[in-house]
Every structure is written in structure tokens, then in C-alpha cells.
Amino acid sequence: xxxxxxxxxxxxxxxxxxxxxxxxxxxxxxxxxxxxxxxxxxxxxxxxxxxxxxxxxxxxxxxxxxxxxxxxxxxxxxxxxxxxxxxxxxxxxxxxxxxxxxxxxxxxxxxxxxxxxxxxxxxxxxxxxxxxxxxxxxxxxxxxxxxxxxxxxxxxxxxxxxxxxxxxxxxxxxxxxxxxxxxxxxxxxxxxxxxxxxxxxxxxxxxxxxxxxxxxxxxxxxxxxxxxxxxxxxxxxxxxxxxxxxxxxxxxxxxxxxxxxxxxxxxxxxxxxxxxxxxxxxxxxxxxxxxxxxxxxxxxxxxxxxxxxxxxxxxxxxxxxxxxxxxxxxxxxxxxxxxxxxxxxxxx
Amino acid sequence: xxxxxxxxxxxxxxxxxxxxxxxxxxxxxxxxxxxxxxxxxxxxxxxxxxxxxxxxxxxxxxxxxxxxxxxxxxxxxxxxxxxxxxxxxxxxxxxxxxxxxxxxxxxxxxxxxxxxxxxxxxxxxxxxxxxxxxxxxxxxxxxxxxxxxxxxxxxxxxxxxxxxxxxxxxxxxxxxxxxxxxxxxxxxxxxxxxxxxxxxxxxxxxxxxxxxxxxxxxxxxxxxxxxxxxxxxxxxxxxxxxxxxxxxxxxxxxxxxxxxxxxxxxxxxxxxxxxxxxxxxxxxxxxxxxxxxxxxxxxxxxxxxxxxxxxxxxxxxxxxxxxxxxxxxxxxxxxxxxxxxxxxxxxxxxxxxxxxxxxxxxxxxxxxxxxxxxxxxxxxxx
Numbered sequence: 001x002x003x004x005x006x007x008x009x010x011x012x013x014x015x016x017x018x019x020x021x022x023x024x025x026x027x028x029x030x031x032x033x034x035x036x037x038x039x040x041x042x043x044x045x046x047x048x049x050x051x052x053x054x055x056x057x058x059x060x061x062x063x064x065x066x067x068x069x070x071x072x073x074x075x076x077x078x079x080x081x082x083x084x085x086x087x088x089x090x091x092x093x094x095x096x097x098x099x100x101x102x103x104x105x106x107x108x109x110x111x112x113x114x115x116x117x118x119x120x121x122x123x124x125x126x127x128x129x130x131x132x133x134x135x136x137x138x139x140x141x142x143x144x145x146x147x148x149x150x151x152x153x154x155x156x157x158x159x160x161x162x163x164x165x166x167x168x169x170x171x172x173x174x175x176x177x178x179x180x181x182x183x184x185x186x187x188x189x190x191x192x193x194x195x196x197x198x199x200x201x202x203x204x205x206x207x208x209x210x211x212x213x214x215x216x217x218x219x220x221x222x223x224x225x226x227x228x229x230x231x232x233x234x235x236x237x238x239x240x241x242x243x244x245x246x247x248x249x250x251x252x253x254x255x256x257x258x259x260x261x262x263x264x265x266x267x268x269x270x271x272x273x274x275x276x277x278x279x280x281x282x283x284x285x286x287x288x289x290x291x292x293x294x295x296x297x298x299x300x301x302x303x304x305x306x307x308x309x310x311x312x313x314x315x316x317x318x319x320x321x322x323x324x325x326x327x328x329x330x331x332x333x334x335x336x337x338x339x340x341x342x343x344x345x346x347x348x
Numbered sequence: 349x350x351x352x353x354x355x356x357x358x359x360x361x362x363x364x365x366x367x368x369x370x371x372x373x374x375x376x377x378x379x380x381x382x383x384x385x386x387x388x389x390x391x392x393x394x395x396x397x398x399x400x401x402x403x404x405x406x407x408x409x410x411x412x413x414x415x416x417x418x419x420x421x422x423x424x425x426x427x428x429x430x431x432x433x434x435x436x437x438x439x440x441x442x443x444x445x446x447x448x449x450x451x452x453x454x455x456x457x458x459x460x461x462x463x464x465x466x467x468x469x470x471x472x473x474x475x476x477x478x479x480x481x482x483x484x485x486x487x488x489x490x491x492x493x494x495x496x497x498x499x500x501x502x503x504x505x506x507x508x509x510x511x512x513x514x515x516x517x518x519x520x521x522x523x524x525x526x527x528x529x530x531x532x533x534x535x536x537x538x539x540x541x542x543x544x545x546x547x548x549x550x551x552x553x554x555x556x557x558x559x560x561x562x563x564x565x566x567x568x569x570x571x572x573x574x575x576x577x578x579x580x581x582x583x584x585x586x587x588x589x590x591x592x593x594x595x596x597x598x599x600x601x602x603x604x605x606x607x608x609x610x611x612x613x614x615x616x617x618x619x620x621x622x623x624x625x626x627x628x629x630x631x632x633x634x635x636x637x638x639x640x641x642x643x644x645x646x647x648x649x650x651x652x653x654x655x656x657x658x659x660x661x662x663x664x665x666x667x668x669x670x671x672x673x674x675x676x677x678x679x680x681x682x683x684x685x686x687x688x689x690x691x692x693x694x695x696x697x698x699x700x701x702x703x704x705x706x707x708x709x710x711x712x713x714x715x716x717x718x719x720x721x722x723x724x725x726x727x728x729x730x
Binding site: 028031197198199200203204 | 364366367462465541542
């Protein structure tokens with residue numbers, strides 16, 4: 001049996017409310033909150049970046065895996081906000097956590113699906129017997145240009161998953177991917193902020209790929225929406241994942257636990273992984289979990305997991321995702337927000 | 349001048365066609381119309397688009413249309429008059445048939461609007477560049493000024509103004525080609541995002557990809573192709589000032605009035621003979637003023653009359669049975685042709701659930717800019 005043997009997440013404490021951003025730009029807060037179905041988003045602190053978020057999440061995953069870090073044979077971090085254009089994030093992480101040096105490390109990039117991509121490859125290594133354990137992480141300090149609609153949702157956070165063949169917490173039953181060349185959202189080299197195709201990011205991009213992967217997953221598994229206890233989809237805003245889920249026949253009750261976007265925004269590569277982490281916090285043995293990510297450009301990765309009887313033993317060994325999100329919160333005004341996100345130059 | 353009839357119509361679904369280009373839309377609507385008419389060949393065609401160049405960098409539409417519709421060799425002409433391009437292309441086709449120069453002529457209108465980031469900029473090129481666009485005024489702003497003036501002068505309430513899109517969405521429910529075929533509540537209009545006070549998002553027609561085509565021939569040949577030809581009984585066209593500030597009155601659209609008078613005169617009918625009208629409701633206020641200029645209501649009374657139900661089934665005149673620009677969609681260059689198609693379908697008793705009973709004479713009114721041009725058609729079942 002191959003699957004998740006350790007998991008954990010991390011979300012920064014800083015928040016900015018959608019209403020604060022709306023006030024800055026003269027937008028109607030109620031319209032924004034209703035349109036995006038989110039009230040606030042997480043913001044990385046001044047000393048936080050994708051690497052620190054990935055490390056914090058991986059530490060929590062190691063606590064639940066109860067394995068020695070040096071047994072991990074591969075580390076993949078998926079993000080679209082790696083601090084360096086050239087120099088891996090993963091090398092900092094392995095040294096910080098005592099993994100390696102006999103470890104395969106790579107940074108992944110595929111817009112918002114880089115995290116699930118890291119998970120996909122990590123899982124494939126252990127399933128093939130190539131190595132005993134492999135770590136896949138999705139983490140981001142997402143970029144959204146001031147004044148852009150993305151500014152309301154682009155947030156910070158991540159989740160880490162250690163895959164292995166022993167003491168599995170959630171077995172991977174099926175995987176799939178659905179990919180095409182669809183330019184809905186991109187950031188070219190030397191550009192600070194991504195650009196997007198407005199409504200083109202909806203039907204022909206997000207929904208086409210999410211539904212394409214999801215339907216294939218249901219098809220190859222021979223399962224239907226009602227067979228699952230939980231479902232999580234990439235969360236660019238509150239509305240899209242619920243609409244995708246409803247289209248497939250999932251109920252709000254199945255999606256609620258993984259639907260963390262309303263409280264923390266869209267953590268890009270960390271979005272559906274964080275939702276999965278939240279589901280793992282409460283899932284019971286035998287529960288089946290449906291997950292589909294989405295990355296612009298565009299593609300979706302799909303997983304079906306089944307929780308094992310080992311999962312309840314470890315759920316309390318590290319902070320739970322919703323406890324982290326609902327824990328300490330420090331609200332920023334817009335001035336502090338742009339300073340923290342280094343959107344302005346300052347001497348302080 | 350020969351009498352002219354419409355013998356075939358063709359539409360694409362109006363909406364967001366991410367997987368279809370400008371030429372695909374032209375070909376789909378044109379071939380649908382050619383099939384509907386059952387004609388073997390065309391003698392000539394007109395293609396209308398407001399701004400295919402700015403929307404998709406493609407000009408020279410006559411060649412594109414011919415090439416992708418199997419019409420190479422046939423003479424084709426591009427027609428442009430901002431949002432009235434479509435209506436004007438039908439008028440151009442009419443003139444060519446009426447003159448005796450050609451027998452089978454197509455008018456096709458198209459716009460592919462979703463491929464650009466800033467569609468508002470493209471649309472603003474139909475306003476006065478030196479006095480309006482240069483100073484930052486866009487069409488929502490211009491029509492908002494008209495709405496504000498109308499509400500002040502005639503006591504039209506915000507709720508009464510909202511009755512226009514509520515009605516049009518109700519009509520669109522039964523239109524399979526409509527972009528937004530669903531009902532819209534009064535509160536849905538009143539709570540939608542503010543665009544240009546007093547106009548909210550749900551007062552504004554949407555951005556739409558789509559195409560529409562009609563085939564015309566001499567009336568005396570029409571029965572060769574269809575049992576239900578529709579005669580173009582009257583056409584009126586007029587220009588108006590390019591800038592709103594040059595209108596004599598903010599609450600009037602002189603070009604609409606003049607074009608209507610010409611159409612009525614040519615047709616020998618008046619507004620009481622008309623059972624339905626497709627008007628250019630690019631914004632809620634536009635429908636109200638246009639309905640007045642067309643003679644259906646007294647100046648200043650159209651808004652309240654529509655709010656009281658005089659513009660829907662069972663009222664004085666059914667306004668926008670298709671759902672209008674607001675709910676059916678507004679692919680700018682296609683709109684005027686699509687209006688003529690709705691009128692044709694109604695007069696041929698082919699409008700299914702939105703069929704107006706005993707419809708004999710119908711009207712269309714297609715407008716460019718803030719009243720810079722207007723084309724009116726009066727159609728009759730024969």
C-alpha cells in the first residue's frame with residue numbers, strides 16, 4: 001500500500017480583510033465578498049517566504065510521520081513564488097530539516113498546481129519502490145498586483161505530504177492528470193506580477209481542466225460523487241470550487257472541510273494541498289477523499305485517497321490546519337500590507 | 349424600386365465563444381442562413397463589424413467572409429456604423445436587391461469581443477474621440493448622463509428604470525440563442541455593481557461573441573425559397589451628432605426619431621400598426637428613449653409605461669421579445685442583423701415560446717454610439 005504517511009500545513013498569522021483592500025480602491029466590499037466568497041486572506045510576515053512556509057509545513061508532516069528525516073529520498077517543493085529565480089528552495093529545506101545529503105531535490109513550477117505536481121512525483125517514487133519516503137510540498141506567497149482582482153485572493157500558506165509504503169495514513173487509490181496548452185494566466189521573466197485573461201480563466205481554463213480531471217478520475221475508479229466523504233478542489237476564490245463540485249454532484253457538506261479559501265484566500269500551489277490537509281485532520285478510517293488541483297497554463301492533477309486506521313493516531317501530533325487558520329491573527333491595514341509584501345520601497 | 353423579402357436567417361449562439369474565432373462565427377451564421385433560405389449561391393453580400401481590427405486585428409472582412417463561407421469570387425462589402433453596423437448592412441443589402449442589381453444578397457454581422465483585455469476602449473472609439481473619449485468619458489458615462497437628466501426631468505425612479513432589464517431577461521428565458529437566458533430580479537438590478545451612477549451593471553448590455561446573417565431576395569422570387577417570406581416594408585436611416593453634448597436635448601435621440609419617421613413613411617404605417625419592436629437597449633435608459641422616439645410613448649412617459657407592463661406581452665407593444673441587447677447579448681456588429689432575425693422569426697411564427705400572437709408587422713431599431721446613427725426596419729409577414 002502506497003500513500004500519505006505524514007502531512008502538515010502552515011499558514012502565516014497576518015491577515016488583510018477584503019473590505020480593507022476594497023476601501024483602498026473604492027470597490028464595494030459587499031460586492032467583492034459576495035462575488036469571490038471570501039472575507040480575508042493570509043499575508044506572509046516580513047521574514048516569511050515560500051521556503052519558511054514549506055519548512056514549517058514539512059516539520060508538521062514529520063511530526064505525524066514519526067520517521068527520521070534522513071530516510072526521505074526526494075524533496076519537491078511546488079511554488080510560483082520561489083524566492084530565487086536561480087537557486088533551489090529545496091536545498092534550504094533539506095538542511096533546515098536534516099534531510100539528505102543523499103536526497104533528490106527539485107523545485108517545481110506549474111502555476112497553482114505545482115504543489116500537487118510535487119505530491120504526484122513523490123508518490124510515484126515510493127509506489128515504484130525507487131525510495132522509501134518522498135516529500136511533496138505546495139507552498140506560496142502568491143503575487144497579485146495592487147488594484148488587480150487577484151489582490152483580494154492571492155495569499156500565503158502551504159502543506160507538505162510525505163509519501164511511503166509503511167504506516168500509511170491515506171492510501172492513494174487512483175491518480176490522473178488533465179493538461180493542455182491554455183494561456184489563461186502567466187508571468188514572464190522579470191515581471192513582478194502575473195497577468196490573466198479575465199473571464200477566460202473560468203470556463204475554458206479552470207472548469208475545463210478541473211472537470212476533465214475529475215470526470216476521468218471518477219471514470220477510471222468506477223466511483224461516484226456520493227462514494228466520497230470529502231472533496232477538495234483548487235480554490236482561486238470561494239465560488240469556483242463549489243461550482244465545480246456541484247457540477248460533479250458533490251454536496252456542500254462534502255466540500256466544506258477542505259474549503260478553506262474563505263478564511264485564508266488562494267495560496268496558489270498550497271491551495272488544494274492545504275484543503276487536503278484540513279480534511280486529513282478530521283477524516284476517519286475508510287473515508288474516501290477526492291482531490292483535484294488546477295494550475296494555469298493549464299492542467300489539473302487528481303487523486304483519490306482512502307483514510308486508513310492509522311490516521312486517527314497522528315491527527316493530534318501536530319497543529320491542525322483550521323486551528324492554525326483560526327489561531328493567532330494579526331490584521332494589517334493597507335499600508336502595512338504593501339510594506340509586508342514589499343510592494344513599496346521603504347527604510348524601516 | 350423592387351419589393352424585397354427576407355428568405356433565410358442564421359445565428360450563432362450569443363455568448364463567450366472561447367473556442368471559436370471571428371471567421372468561425374461568420375461562417376456558422378452565414379451557412380445557417382444560406383441553409384435556411386435554401387439558396388444555391390449568392391450574388392453579393394455585406395459584412396458588418398464595428399471594430400474587428402481593434403478586437404482581433406483582422407480587417408478586410410469581405411475577403412475573410414468569402415473565403416471561409418465558400419463564397420470566393422462573390423462581391424462583398426464591409427459596412428461600419430459603430431453599433432448600428434448590422435442594421436446598416438441589412439439596409440445596404442436591401443438597396444442592392446431593390447435596385448435590381450442583384451437578386452440573392454446576404455447581410456452578415458459579427459463581433460468577437462472577448463479576445464481583448466480592454467473592450468471598453470474599443471467601444472469608446474465609436475464616441476467623439478476629441479471631446480468625449482479623450483477626456484475619459486465612456487459609453488456607460490454618456491448614457492448615465494442621459495439617464496440622470498431623464499430621471500430629473502420626468503421623475504423616473506431608479507426602480508422604474510430597472511424594470512427594463514428585468515423585462516428583457518424575462519423575455520430571454522425563451523430564447524435559445526440568448527447569452528443570459530435567465531430571469532433577473534428587481535433587487536438583482538438594484539444591488540448590482542455601480543458602473544456610472546445611476547447605471548448599474550445590470551443596466552448595461554454585456555460583451556458578447558456572436559454573428560447573425562439574413563438572406564434577401566426580390567419579393568416576387570421569395571416563394572421559390574420559402575412559404576413564409578417576410579417583406580421589408582420600410583427602412584429609415586439617419587445620422588446624429590457624434591458627441592452627446594451636441595444633442596439638442598439630453599433626453600432625446602433625434603437620429604432615432606428621424607430614422608423612424610422615414611421608415612414609417614416608406615412603409616405607410618404608424619406606431620399603432622406595430623405589434624412588437626426590437627430596440628437598441630445598450631443601456632436601460634436607451635430602450636426608454638428609443639421607444640419614445642419610435643412613437644410608442646409620449647416623450648417622458650416611456651419609462652413609467654414600460655415599468656407598468658406596456659412593453660411586454662399583453663401590453664401596448666412587445667419591446668425586445670428576444671431579450672434585447674441586455675439579455676440576448678450584444679455582439680456589436682451582429683446586433684442589428686440579429687434584431688431583424690428576431691422580427692423575421694416572429695412574423696414567420698417561428699419564435700416558439702416567445703411567439704407574439706397575430707404578429708403581422710414588426711419593427712427593429714439599431715443605434716450607433718450615443719445616437720450618432722440609427723437604422724429602423726419595418727417588416728411584414730406576407
